[in-house]
Amino acid sequence: MLTEFPIIHTNIWDAVWAIPVLLVIVLVAHWVFKVPESWLSTVATVFALVLSIFISHRGNLSAGIFMGFFYSGATIGTVYSLKQSYLALRNKE
Template identity: 80%
Template sequence: MLNEYPIIHTNIWDAVWAVPVVLLIVLAAKWLFHVRSSWLSTVATVSALLLSIFISHRGNLPAGIFMGFFYSGAAIGVLYSVKQSFLAIRES
């Protein structure tokens, strides 16, 4: 059938170590390599896809791609929400 969804086995390690690792990679790219802010989401997506495909969900390409986008979205969401919260507190 064409409407079958991939089976993705996720566990606590996805949230405990994958998202913080992607966040650390993005922050290292920003601070050490002076990557512009407009490229941070690209760095997050590429690093999350590599981490997910080759480490977290090895042997299951659809699950690796699917979860890689979630890792990058979570890492960028944390980064930008902390930034906006800091700016809002500073303005008040």
């Protein structure tokens, strides 16, 4: 039976670079390549998994997959939050 919580190590990539890099990738995919808004979460998930597995958590597949989904969720949450804030501000004026 598990009695201790697992130790999760993060690095500078996790804290500072992963989400902004993915945010730029998703926005470029939407604006430049005209990816429909319904596909943005798929784009974010694919690129987040690639970045996490091959760059951020190289050598640890389970950590790469686990953190890739977190990167994706944070990126899409940021995109939709900024969109709703912009729309609310625009409608307020």
